[in-house]
Amino acid sequence: MASGVYHGINPGMGWPLAVSAALMDRAPGSLRRALLALAAGHLLAMAVILFPFAALMFIAAWHEEIRIVASCLVIGLGVYLLINRRHPRFLARVPPSRLALWSFLAALAHGAGLMLVPIYLGICASGPPEAGHAAAATLMGRNLVLAAGVAVLHTGAMTLSGGALAVAVHRWFGLRFLSRSWFNLDVVWALSLMLVGAISLLVGH
Amino acid sequence: MNLRPDPTFHASPKLAMQAPVETLAFTLMLSPDGSQPDGVAVVDVDPSSPTFGQIVHQVIMPNKGDEFHHFGWNACSSSLSPLSGHAFLERRYLIVPGIRSSRIYVIDVKEPRDAKIHKIIEPEEVFAKTGYSRPHTIHCGPEGIYVSTLGGGGEDGTDGPPGIFILDCETFEILGRYEMDRGEQDKHYDFWWNLPRDYMVSSEWGLPPQFENGIVPEDLLSNKYGHKIHFWKLRERRNVQTIDLGANHQMALEIRPAHDPSKDYGFCGVVVDTTNLQGAIFTWWQKPDGTFEAKKTLTIDPRPEAPENLPPLLQGFGAVPPLVTDIDLSLDDKYLYVACWGLGEMHQYDVSDPMAPKLAGKVDLGGIARGTPHPNGKPFAYGPQMVEISRDGKRVYWTNSLYSTWDDQFYPGEGGGQMVMAHVGADGGLELDKDFYVDFPKGYRSHQIRLEGGDCSTDSFCYPSA
Numbered sequence: 051m052a053s054g055v056y057h058g059i060n061p062g063m064g065w066p067l068a069v070s071a072a073l074m075d076r077a078p079g080s081l082r083r084a085l086l087a088l089a090a091g092h093l094l095a096m097a098v099i100l101f102p103f104a105a106l107m108f109i110a111a112w113h114e115e116i117r118i119v120a121s122c123l124v125i126g127l128g129v130y131l132l133i134n135r136r137h138p139r140f141l142a143r144v145p146p147s148r149l150a151l152w153s154f155l156a157a158l159a160h161g162a163g164l165m166l167v168p169i170y171l172g173i174c175a176s177g178p179p180e181a182g183h184a185a186a187a188t189l190m191g192r193n194l195v196l197a198a199g200v201a202v203l204h205t206g207a208m209t210l211s212g213g214a215l216a217v218a219v220h221r222w223f224g225l226r227f228l229s230r231s232w233f234n235l236d237v238v239w240a241l242s243l244m245l246v247g248a249i250s251l252l253v254g255h
Numbered sequence: 256m257n258l259r260p261d262p263t264f265h266a267s268p269k270l271a272m273q274a275p276v277e278t279l280a281f282t283l284m285l286s287p288d289g290s291q292p293d294g295v296a297v298v299d300v301d302p303s304s305p306t307f308g309q310i311v312h313q314v315i316m317p318n319k320g321d322e323f324h325h326f327g328w329n330a331c332s333s334s335l336s337p338l339s340g341h342a343f344l345e346r347r348y349l350i351v352p353g354i355r356s357s358r359i360y361v362i363d364v365k366e367p368r369d370a371k372i373h374k375i376i377e378p379e380e381v382f383a384k385t386g387y388s389r390p391h392t393i394h395c396g397p398e399g400i401y402v403s404t405l406g407g408g409g410e411d412g413t414d415g416p417p418g419i420f421i422l423d424c425e426t427f428e429i430l431g432r433y434e435m436d437r438g439e440q441d442k443h444y445d446f447w448w449n450l451p452r453d454y455m456v457s458s459e460w461g462l463p464p465q466f467e468n469g470i471v472p473e474d475l476l477s478n479k480y481g482h483k484i485h486f487w488k489l490r491e492r493r494n495v496q497t498i499d500l501g502a503n504h505q506m507a508l509e510i511r512p513a514h515d516p517s518k519d520y521g522f523c524g525v526v527v528d529t530t531n532l533q534g535a536i537f538t539w540w541q542k543p544d545g546t547f548e549a550k551k552t553l554t555i556d557p558r559p560e561a562p563e564n565l566p567p568l569l570q571g572f573g574a575v576p577p578l579v580t581d582i583d584l585s586l587d588d589k590y591l592y593v594a595c596w597g598l599g600e601m602h603q604y605d606v607s608d609p610m611a612p613k614l615a616g617k618v619d620l621g622g623i624a625r626g627t628p629h630p631n632g633k634p635f636a637y638g639p640q641m642v643e644i645s646r647d648g649k650r651v652y653w654t655n656s657l658y659s660t661w662d663d664q665f666y667p668g669e670g671g672g673q674m675v676m677a678h679v680g681a682d683g684g685l686e687l688d689k690d691f692y693v694d695f696p697k698g699y700r701s702h703q704i705r706l707e708g709g710d711c712s713t714d715s716f717c718y719p720s721a
Contacts (some may be wrong), residue, residue, distance in 0.1 A: 064337050066718075073719040074451050074517050135256065136425065137340025142397040145453045145490045146338060156337075225266035225718050229335060234258045234343045 053169065054207025056242075057092070057162055058215075061232045064088040064153055065212035067146065069220050069228070081216055084149055089209040091153025092162070096201035099163030100170055104197035107174055120167045121251040127161040128243030135236050161243055168250030170200045257343045263708040264332045264346070268514040268586040269720035271332065271646050277706040278304070279367050280643075280652060281326075281349060282674055284313070284699040287659035289320035291698055295351060297367050298674065298693055300652070300706075308691045312368045316360060317375075321353025322659060325703045327393025328713055329361070329400060329424055333450055336717040339397045344424060348373060349705065350400055352390035355467070357381050359390055359402070361427050367707065374427050384429040385420040388412045389463060392445050396715065397490065399424040401433060403446050405463060412463035417443040419457075438494030442481040445510045448489050450717050452516065455487040456539065458507045458523060469660040472568060476529060478502040484510070484523055484539065486547045498549045500537055503530045507537075511584040511591070513609070514711070517719035520609045522591060523549070524582040532557035532572060534579035534595060538609050553612045555579065558598060564624040568664050575623045578665070580657050581641050583711050585648040587720075590615065590683065596638040596657055597665065599625050601677070603651075603685045615683030620675065621655060623665060629675060630689050636671040637662055643704040644711040651685065652676045656700035672701035 057063050068088065072081035106116055138159045144152040157163055174196060219227050265271035278301035284294040297312040330344035349362040349370075357378035364370040382388060387404035389412055394401045400422040406412025418440070419433035434440075442459035459481020465471050474480060482504045486496040500507055504525045512521030520540035528535055536553035557574040569575065578597030584590070584606070591612060593602040599622015604612035619627040621635040629635050635655060642653040654674045656662050662669070672695030677687045695701050705713065 062337050062340070062342070066335070066337055070336070070451055070718050073721060076517070076721065139398060142339050142399075143490050144338065145488075146336075146451050147453065152338060226270055228266045228718075229260045229262075229264060232260050232335075232342055234256065236256075236343075 051203060051207045053165060054204040055211040057204075058208035058211030058213075060235055061228065062235065063092070063156065063162070063208070063212065064149070065216040066219075066228055067149055068213070068216040069225070070146075072220050078220070081220060085209055085213045085216065087149035088153040088212070089205050091150035091155075092157045092208060093201055093205040095154045095157035095163045096166060096204060097198070098158070100166060100197040100201055101194065103167055103170065104193040107171075107193045117168070117171050117250060120171060121247040124161070124164050124168055124247035124250070125244050127164055128240045128247065131161065131243065132237065132240035160239065165243055165246055166200060166204055168246050170197060172250060172253065173200065257345055260335060260342050261330065261344065261346045264330075264335050265714070266332070266335050266716070266718040267720045268588075268716050271709065271714060271716070272586050272648065274646060274708065276647055277645055277708060277710070279707040281364065281367075281705045281707075282654060282693070283323040283326060283351070283702040284672065284695055285323045285656070285659065285702055286319070286698055287656075287662065287700055289322075292316040292319050293321045293323045293353065294699075295349065295362055295370065296695070296701075297370060300676070300691075308693055310693060310695075312370060314362055314370050314372065316372070318356065318358060320356055321358055322355035323351060323702060324354045324658070325392050326351040326705065327400075328395055328705070328709070329427075331395045331709055331714040333396055333715040333717060336397070336450065341424060346709065348427075350393045350402070350422070350427075352393070352402065354389045354391055354405060357388045357390060376427065376429065380429060382408065385432055386415055387417055387420055387432070389417070394447060394715065395424060396448065397450065399430060400427075401446070403443055403457070405443055405460060405466075416441040417462075419443075419446060433492055434494075435492040436494060438485065439483075439497050440485045440494055444481065444508055447510045447512050447521070448715060449512055449516050449519070450489070450715055452519065452541065453489050454541065455489040456510045456512065456521065456523075457485045457487065458510050459483055460506055460508060466658065467660065469664050470568070475505055475527075478505060478529055480505040481507055483507065484549065496547050498539070498547060500525060500549060500551075503528050504535060505529055508580065509582045511582055511712070513588045514584065514586050514716060515588055515720045516716055517721065518588060522582060522584065522606070522609070524579045524593065526579055527576050528554070532574055532576040534577035534593075536579070536582065536591070536593065536604075536612060540609075550610070552610055553604065555593070555595060555598075555602070560624045566623065566665055566667050569623070578638075583642045583644050585644050586646055586711055587648055590648065590679070592642050592644060592651055594639045594642050594653065596640050597623050599623065599627055599638040601639040601642065601651070601653060601685065603679070603683060605683060616680070616685035618677055618685050618687055620687070629673075629692055630687050631692055633692060633694070634671070635673050635675070636669045637666045641703045643706060645706060646708070646710060649679050650676055651679060652704050652706075654701035654704060656702055659700070662700065671695070672699050674701050674704065
């Protein structure tokens with residue numbers, strides 16, 4: 051939930067595009083449509099990252115190893131983003147009419163999906179201990195549902211917080227708020243990735 | 256990288272108009288015969304300053320013969336779209352290309368009165384990485400810094416068509432050509448775009464042999480200069496439509512889209528109609544089905560003149576053509592300024608109805624066979640040419656040189672570089688400021704002007720004013 055709000059209020063994840071869409075078309079409905087497209091792209095990016103991990107989790111014996119690998123991946127991406135502050139240029143090639151695609155690619159490229167993996171693994175591990183003895187198929191089903199739940203909850207929180215900001219800017223605050231409230235979160239973002247990874251590593255041991 | 260967006264980035268044109276006014280201008284200085292290196296003059300435009308109307312700093316280049324013409328910023332308000340990922344760039348560098356040398360200078364103006372060269376891209380690198388030559392218009396946009404060129408490869412720039420290439424907006428490395436499908440585009444001049452609507456418009460002057468050694472009258476009279484405008488899917492890098500304005504509409508130069516991106520039209524200035532010597536403005540617009548159309552919405556008549564008063568080039572015509580060489584649109588999309596470099600007039604048109612421009616103001620200054628002096632009594636060489644409008648729309652600045660070799664053909668024997676400023680009345684109208692008259696150092700001419708913090712031909716906006 052918290053990670054969703056965090057992603058949502060970050061202008062870099064797209065809410066200003068919803069404001070722009072509403073102003074361009076002079077129709078508040080366009081704001082809703084743009085938010086939905088952004089949410090769909092983000093949700094898909096979460097799913098693409100989380101589901102493989104969910105599938106792997108049925109190998110109950112490897113929980114520990116998977117968790118360590120995932121944590122290291124997240125920390126690694128954080129370190130990479132800290133050193134390389136440049137945003138991938140291919141994102142600028144996506145036309146404004148394809149917001150879902152842009153949102154999907156942006157979430158993947160900035161590791162928004164990967165950030166959820168340690169959180170998800172943490173939730174899996176905190177499940178009832180007897181789950182470990184359940185049939186593999188049941189376990190896998192439970193993991194997939196959990197993954198979907200995490201992705202939906204996260205995207206929901208993100209869309210609500212980003213949407214609230216977009217509506218507020220569109221109706222009350224005005225566009226001036228956009229440049230005033232936009233902070234460079236690149237470093238904070240990279241550090242958050244490293245932090246999430248580190249917590250996951252430590253909790254696991 | 257900044258922690259907040261640069262304070263000179265504005266979400267909408269309306270917000271840009273409300274921003275603090277400019278106190279400095281950057282104006283290009285060019286040595287027409289290449290005897291001195293070109294430079295960038297920093298001009299004090301703050302009326303409360305003791306050095307108002309004076310050049311307070313000069314950045315002089317280490318090379319000669321660059322011939323500066325147009326230039327632009329490394330970053331502008333277009334960075335405020337999350338799509339680009341460039342929200343924290345600084346508006347700090349001026350990208351200044353030499354159209355004769357193909358060399359590109361990056362000037363650091365963070366401390367404007369101590370501006371200095373940050374990087375030089377040598378011509379060989381431009382040729383090798385792009386196959387283009389003679390870089391011209393600069394715009395900052397989604398993929399970095401876009402640079403239009405006037406020439407293709409080879410010694411005279413006719414080996415392959417000219418086009419646009421992209422510079423990295425942080426390292427200023429050349430990334431490569433822009434075009435993936437140029438359609439029938441084979442000449443180039445200006446370009447600009449509408450970012451949310453994802454289209455670009457480009458125009459045509461002529462190929463290097465048609466301008467470098469002066470205008471070629473035979474080519475002009477046989478309609479061989481550019482007369483088409485091209486519409487592109489900006490991010491697909493594809494020419495989707497070409498509109499021929501008619502072969503007699505020679506030299507379609509400046510492209511000025513409405514600044515408010517929710518408006519779907521713009522303007523293009525045509526230097527001369529070879530059937531009647533008129534200058535013209537075309538209005539182009541996007542139709543609901545996404546295709547484009549263009550229509551001539553304004554003509555400016557030539558002025559009859561006795562042949563003995565005319566330069567040899569024009570004696571056969573017995574008239575002074577207006578020569579619409581530059582146009583600029585105020586940020587509220589209300590006034591279009593049209594430089595009539597031949598007549599020696601700056602026109603102001605109310606284009607609230609873009610299909611029916613109405614003359615709202617006019618200033619006489621310089622001009623072929625007329626040479627109207629400045630109200631302060633001093634001479635103004637050539638005619639009003641490169642024009643730039645303050646963000647708030649209240650002041651209009653312009654200089655006088657068109658292009659070294661062309662100046663000498665249309666105004667033989669004249670010389671000098673001047674920059675002047677006019678005030679815009681509350682309901683239109685245009686009046687020269689008696690106290691603002693910049694006379695450039697001996698041997699220099701003046702060309703494009705950029706205003707501190709952005710102006711009316713640099714910034715592209717991602718959000719409508721409404």
